[in-house]
Amino acid sequence: MQDQTSPGAKTFYIETFGCQMNVHDSEKVAGVLMARGYKPVAGHEQADLILYNTCSIREKAAQKVFSHLGTFKKKYRPGEKVIGVLGCVAQQEGEEIFERAPQVSLVCGSASYARLPELLDQVETGNRRVMGLSLDTDECFETELTGRENPFRAYLTIVEGCDQRCAFCVVPMTRGPERSRPSDRILDECRRLVDEGFTEIQLLGQIVNNWCDPAPVRLSFAELLGRVAEIPGIRRVRFTTSHPRYFTPDIIEAIDAHPALCDQIHLPVQCGSNAVLERMGRHYTREEYLEEIRCIRSARRAISISTDIIVGFCGETAQDFEETLALLEDVGYDQVFSFKYSPRPKTVAGNWEDSVPEEEKARRLAVLQERQRQIQLARNQQWIGLTFEVLVEGFQPRLQQAVGRTTSNRTVNFSGRREWVGRYMNVRVTAAGPNSLVGESLEPGESSPGATT
Numbered sequence: 001m002q003d004q005t006s007p008g009a010k011t012f013y014i015e016t017f018g019c020q021m022n023v024h025d026s027e028k029v030a031g032v033l034m035a036r037g038y039k040p041v042a043g044h045e046q047a048d049l050i051l052y053n054t055c056s057i058r059e060k061a062a063q064k065v066f067s068h069l070g071t072f073k074k075k076y077r078p079g080e081k082v083i084g085v086l087g088c089v090a091q092q093e094g095e096e097i098f099e100r101a102p103q104v105s106l107v108c109g110s111a112s113y114a115r116l117p118e119l120l121d122q123v124e125t126g127n128r129r130v131m132g133l134s135l136d137t138d139e140c141f142e143t144e145l146t147g148r149e150n151p152f153r154a155y156l157t158i159v160e161g162c163d164q165r166c167a168f169c170v171v172p173m174t175r176g177p178e179r180s181r182p183s184d185r186i187l188d189e190c191r192r193l194v195d196e197g198f199t200e201i202q203l204l205g206q207i208v209n210n211w212c213d214p215a216p217v218r219l220s221f222a223e224l225l226g227r228v229a230e231i232p233g234i235r236r237v238r239f240t241t242s243h244p245r246y247f248t249p250d251i252i253e254a255i256d257a258h259p260a261l262c263d264q265i266h267l268p269v270q271c272g273s274n275a276v277l278e279r280m281g282r283h284y285t286r287e288e289y290l291e292e293i294r295c296i297r298s299a300r301r302a303i304s305i306s307t308d309i310i311v312g313f314c315g316e317t318a319q320d321f322e323e324t325l326a327l328l329e330d331v332g333y334d335q336v337f338s339f340k341y342s343p344r345p346k347t348v349a350g351n352w353e354d355s356v357p358e359e360e361k362a363r364r365l366a367v368l369q370e371r372q373r374q375i376q377l378a379r380n381q382q383w384i385g386l387t388f389e390v391l392v393e394g395f396q397p398r399l400q401q402a403v404g405r406t407t408s409n410r411t412v413n414f415s416g417r418r419e420w421v422g423r424y425m426n427v428r429v430t431a432a433g434p435n436s437l438v439g440e441s442l443e444p445g446e447s448s449p450g451a452t453t
């Protein structure tokens, strides 16, 4: 988004915390604001309206918001700025936010974004306590106005909310019930995105593979993937996040059949112990999960697999943790996002004893991350000497390096030029670290070694 203030125009700044869903929500909110004549600016100092789109998945994330709001209290006179809190902390804390941070005048959860224009009307007329907190919505927040940040990859929500009630997770309380968008609307939007120049589509949902077509054609999720991948002009399709409970082999058949479906699946396991999985309310066993991994590994292309893991969930024993470590080896993940368990209000486990001490959680997390680092390094080293197509997503001027992404979601750094951003290029891998690769471009006359991970 560009900083394009004109005299007299109202300006806004949105800061986003948390997941891709939140990033995309901010894009939609920005679209609504720009349609009302607000102009985006690069920092809160220049903004008339400051919005915090918040995350409450772990306590730390939620605390961050209040500490930011605290610094504003000192910086700005009351009424100098209009400040709003959006997203999961807004939903969770509700009216409380006005008490804890009196400079806030808008509190709106993600299930109420469809009401944003009306709420903004109230803010603009000077109302200092405007709230949108209803969770009983059955609509998706659809907007043609979305102001997408990334010019190549478009996020597209296909299912919002979540009905799972995993014992640790606050999302059903903050994002409301699960609701799917009809396939015809999704496919129309994909075509429009291609017309706007996007070549990569990332389909989003808390449980993306539980998408359930409300349109009369009743496409399955795998059929939807195929339909999106067949749209001329779309070169890459990703989807996140998949839940193992709803993982079906036809997803792999779709990937086999459609080269545009990326070689990447994010399949959060959370834990390797059946006892803990059951307490978490995940509805699968370690064995069933490993069966799904075998199915993914049987695909014609090598599909990279990433996961989320929580360490130190209520009652997790040393043996349970060993089983999680063993699972890392059994699967051979390409990337792992790992977290210390953080009890959340109103969740099933929120009332249980948080039995693993903080230091032990930290120790387990460090052990797990070190083990995974070694696994990733070994896996990435197997790529040295091979050539891959990357989409150049960025450029680091200081290092004169292009930053590309493979369809398997690996980052490759290689000497390059700013003009390459947005291009698909072939790159040969020359070195590997645990988190990224180094390569050289195979464009005639363009190759030059020397990039660093």
Ligand code: 5AD
Pocket (backbone or CB within 6 Å): 057, 058, 168, 169, 170, 268, 270, 308, 309, 310, 339, 340, 341, 342, 343, 344
């Ligand atoms: N504590 C720690 N991690 C959590 N996650 C979700 N809830 C919690 C919690 N209470 C993690 C899960 C999820 C990811 C997005 O965040 O691993 O998949």
